[in-house]
Amino acid sequence: MTDAHDPFPSRLKEKQTPFARIDPIVHARNxxxxxxxxxxxxxxHYERDGFLWFSGFFSQERMAPFFDELxxxxxxxxxxxxxxxxxxxxxxxxxxxFGMHRLSEHFDRLTRDPRILGMVRQLLGSEVYIHQSxxxxxxxxxxxxFDWHSDFETWHSEDGMxxxxxxxxxxxxxxNNEFNGPLMLIPGSHHWFVPCVGxxxxxxxxxxxxxxxxxxxxxxxxxxxxxxxxxxxxxxxxGSLLLFECNTLHASNENMSPxxxxxxxxxxxxxxxxxxxxxxxxxxxxxxxxxxEYCEALTMYDEFPELSNQGVSPLH
Amino acid sequence: MTDAHDPFPSRLKEKQTPFARIDPIVHARNxxxxxxxxxxxxxxHYERDGFLWFSGFFSQERMAPFFDELxxxxxxxxxxxxxxxxxxxxxxxxxxxFGMHRLSEHFDRLTRDPRILGMVRQLLGSEVYIHQSxxxxxxxxxxxxFDWHSDFETWHSEDGMxxxxxxxxxxxxxxNNEFNGPLMLIPGSHHWFVPCVGxxxxxxxxxxxxxxxxxxxxxxxxxxxxxxxxxxxxxxxxGSLLLFECNTLHASNENMSPxxxxxxxxxxxxxxxxxxxxxxxxxxxxxxxxxxEYCEALTMYDEFPELSNQGVSPLH
Numbered sequence: 001m002t003d004a005h006d007p008f009p010s011r012l013k014e015k016q017t018p019f020a021r022i023d024p025i026v027h028a029r030n031x032x033x034x035x036x037x038x039x040x041x042x043x044x045h046y047e048r049d050g051f052l053w054f055s056g057f058f059s060q061e062r063m064a065p066f067f068d069e070l071x072x073x074x075x076x077x078x079x080x081x082x083x084x085x086x087x088x089x090x091x092x093x094x095x096x097x098f099g100m101h102r103l104s105e106h107f108d109r110l111t112r113d114p115r116i117l118g119m120v121r122q123l124l125g126s127e128v129y130i131h132q133s134x135x136x137x138x139x140x141x142x143x144x145x146f147d148w149h150s151d152f153e154t155w156h157s158e159d160g161m162x163x164x165x166x167x168x169x170x171x172x173x174x175x176n177n178e179f180n181g182p183l184m185l186i187p188g189s190h191h192w193f194v195p196c197v198g199x200x201x202x203x204x205x206x207x208x209x210x211x212x213x214x215x216x217x218x219x220x221x222x223x224x225x226x227x228x229x230x231x232x233x234x235x236x237x238x239g240s241l242l243l244f245e246c247n248t249l250h251a252s253n254e255n256m257s258p259x260x261x262x263x264x265x266x267x268x269x270x271x272x273x274x275x276x277x278x279x280x281x282x283x284x285x286x287x288x289x290x291x292x293e294y295c296e297a298l299t300m301y302d303e304f305p306e307l308s309n310q311g312v313s314p315l316h
Numbered sequence: 317m318t319d320a321h322d323p324f325p326s327r328l329k330e331k332q333t334p335f336a337r338i339d340p341i342v343h344a345r346n347x348x349x350x351x352x353x354x355x356x357x358x359x360x361h362y363e364r365d366g367f368l369w370f371s372g373f374f375s376q377e378r379m380a381p382f383f384d385e386l387x388x389x390x391x392x393x394x395x396x397x398x399x400x401x402x403x404x405x406x407x408x409x410x411x412x413x414f415g416m417h418r419l420s421e422h423f424d425r426l427t428r429d430p431r432i433l434g435m436v437r438q439l440l441g442s443e444v445y446i447h448q449s450x451x452x453x454x455x456x457x458x459x460x461x462f463d464w465h466s467d468f469e470t471w472h473s474e475d476g477m478x479x480x481x482x483x484x485x486x487x488x489x490x491x492n493n494e495f496n497g498p499l500m501l502i503p504g505s506h507h508w509f510v511p512c513v514g515x516x517x518x519x520x521x522x523x524x525x526x527x528x529x530x531x532x533x534x535x536x537x538x539x540x541x542x543x544x545x546x547x548x549x550x551x552x553x554x555g556s557l558l559l560f561e562c563n564t565l566h567a568s569n570e571n572m573s574p575x576x577x578x579x580x581x582x583x584x585x586x587x588x589x590x591x592x593x594x595x596x597x598x599x600x601x602x603x604x605x606x607x608x609e610y611c612e613a614l615t616m617y618d619e620f621p622e623l624s625n626q627g628v629s630p631l632h
Contacts, residue, residue: 227574258539
């Protein structure tokens with residue numbers, strides 16, 4: 001429950017002024033900073049904006065099998081009726097499926113792809129594990145938007161994530177364009193923590209995954225940050241990758257196009273930042289929203305072990 | 317009421333297949349086609365896409381006085397409480413004010429600006445009058461979206477506009493960008509008439525101006541047209557101008573940015589296309605939505621009469 005020494009107070013009774021970030025953004029320090037796939041240009045970019053966009057990171061062909069896997073999952077009635085599947089508040093269609101990496105070996109291996117895991121370890125400066133994984137679908141003409149929020153604000157308040165030392169990898173399974181509700185980010189917003197107003201009710205997550213109501217920064221803070229940093233919505237073909245820092249403010253608008261939008265999210269947390277008790281909620285959320293049990297450090301999965309001396313090197 | 321020979325049947329009990337347009341798009345014929353400010357490139361573009369975009373058509377300075385005028389109007393309590401002012405269904409803020417050109421001499425003169433009126437007369441091939449004028453506001457973080465529709469479908473069904481011989485001029489009073497809910501159009505959609513399902517209830521307009529529910533094409537038709545023509549959302553600085561054909565499908569998404577979006581709309585109709593009885597509604601809508609009384613041909617208003625022999629020439 002609420003801690004008097006909480007460095008990131010939120011879900012408050014009264015509005016409190018945003019304050020400057022106190023945690024590093026790139027956690028690999030000193031000579032370890034460059035011990036990974038990201039160069040200084042990319043690292044500085046990430047520090048400044050709070051995200052990195054890789055258009056066409058994987059080929060579209062590489063993404064196709066994941067759709068087959070998803071279709072198989074959609075036929076699993078028990079799964080579809082479980083709490084891990086969230087439906088759209090307006091249409092009733094599947095909006096999110098949580099715990100993808102625990103449901104499927106394909107998705108598990110993808111979280112351990114050396115290309116992704118190498119960058120994530122470099123940014124977080126340690127071994128990492130999956131805090132949460134999900135797929136977010138927006139069907140044509142149907143997908144609702146999602147209001148502005150910092151993931152860290154929720155993970156800290158409701159899951160007990162101590163510090164800002166997590167990163168989300170969002171992999172586009174479909175093209176993301178201007179009209180199908182792409183993720184929008186406020187560059188530079190991760191430099192600030194915006195305490196939010198409103199006490200967290202018990203079992204808040206049963207509503208909050210459909211529409212973000214708590215943990216939404218006040219409009220004044222949002223306007224200040226958007227006026228300063230602007231808004232960006234990275235767009236690109238299926239296979240594109242977005243890495244975004246856990247405190248970067250983001251949102252998405254409705255999908256008003258006929259084109260579906262399907263994005264996969266893997267949230268990586270540092271093994272040195274494992275969950276404690278929630279800072280501003282009556283009790284922890286379920287395992288599929290914030291891992292407490294399955295949080296061993298990930299090992300890389302190399303599809304071509306005979307080539308393992310080439311490419312991204314494992315962490316020292 | 318419903319006419320057995322209605323060439324554009326809509327508000328039907330059962331779904332009916334879209335059919336190809338039967339009216340011209342550029343109405344000035346033969347040698348009159350080029351008797352106006354638009355060249356063949358622009359005219360062909362308009363025929364193909366159903367709209368023309370002029371980024372920075374007027375200077376931003378020229379737009380500023382209209383804000384002062386709007387502020388004066390906002391202080392007019394009687395006006396603000398009238399039916400001409402439509403509030404946002406979610407926030408309650410002012411969303412639209414109708415009949416701008418009848419409320420203010422400034423706006424009246426703007427409808428008769430030679431630069432705009434010259435293009436409109438050329439496109440409609442006749443003298444024209446104002447069928448409807450309005451300002452559409454979307455405040456930051458507040459403006460709701462508006463579902464896909466053809467204006468002509470409404471004007472024909474609810475106002476009794478006989479044929480597709482009208483054009484909307486939308487003038488941007490603020491910058492329109494990717495994030496403040498700009499108008500989206502489906503290029504080429506004006507080549508088809510999409511009959512819509514759902515009988516028009518009496519006084520439908522008291523709801524329909526807040527959110528388009530009737531007169532929304534079915535998703536299959538929308539998907540076919542968007543797959544064929546794509547979607548475009550013209551963006552540019554205050555002072556930009558959009559001319560769009562009355563049957564071009566358009567929509568807009570929510571304003572999720574802190575930046576307000578304010579667009580002025582003047583709907584020009586041909587004097588040879590004046591309203592008759594509604595084709596699919598119990599009775600006509602009020603004068604401020606579809607002019608029946610004030611529909612004399614517009615004359616140009618030249619701010620610099622001593623230069624009247626230069627520039628756009630009046631219609632023969």
